[in-house]
Amino acid sequence: MTHSTRDKILIAAATMLGEDPTARLSVRAVATRAGVSTGSLRHFFPTQRALIDEVVARLHEVDLPDDPMQDLTRTPSERLVACLQLVLSQVGTGEQARNHWGSLYNAYVASPASEDDSHVFLALEQFAVHRVVRWLAALHDEGALAPGELEHHARFLLTVVNGLLTERALPGDLARLEFEERTLTTAASAILRRLP
Known part of the structure; x- marks a missing residue:
């Protein structure tokens, strides 16, 4: 082609x-x-x-191949956690996570970003929010999401993910990995409707 x-x-x-x-x-x-x-x-x-x-x-x-949100054999919480784990997996662990975090720090924190660099960052941030909003919209349509604005819920979840990404860059990152799923499950439960 x-x-x-x-x-x-x-x-x-x-x-x-x-x-x-x-x-x-x-x-x-x-x-x-x-x-x-x-x-x-x-x-x-x-x-x-x-x-x-x-x-x-x-x-x-672009639709994600094997999007976990499409797997209706799993509970809404399991699907949402799997989606957030997908975001985390893109950064990796160990040296890969440290390099990712270091690149972000050097580009956007260590010194003032140029106007173009800021635009890139904000565009990518909006893309991440949009992707999570799409997942949450599917849960909303199923009646599984607690009341609230989709973007607010998405930004809350991404704040949790960003915290986990930072932990992956710190010493002892592999010891913390077992807690990631529990952390994501706790975050998911905060925005999902409690079913009777």
Whole structure:
């Protein structure tokens, strides 16, 4: 299957963000990765912000293969916990988790982020919220979700996940892994409707 130049650019940028969410999507780096000229990239995406917005918009449309939320043989809590574990698994453990956390710290905390870098971070954060909202919407449609705004519930769950991601980067991370599922189950129970 051949891709258009525009698609090649989007695939390259999405791949770079997938490999490193703190990647600097410079025109030159993305064009090189896509195998196109910088002029071609600028033709389709005049600014870095336009490129980021399009990449994230496309990510919103992607369905996860083997999405745990679709497994109706499991309880709502089990499915939600499995979805959150999927988010955690993308970071890994040990050195991989430390590298991920260090990259985020260096890109967004150690020094003020540029306007473009802030835009990338906020776009990726909104994508994460959107993904969790989609899972919660399925639970809401089933009547399994407690009252409240979906985005509020999603941000609460992502705060818990971010805490667990930080723990994975700290010494003793493997000893804490056994507590992750219990922590996620506790968080899930806070937003799920208590069934009689």
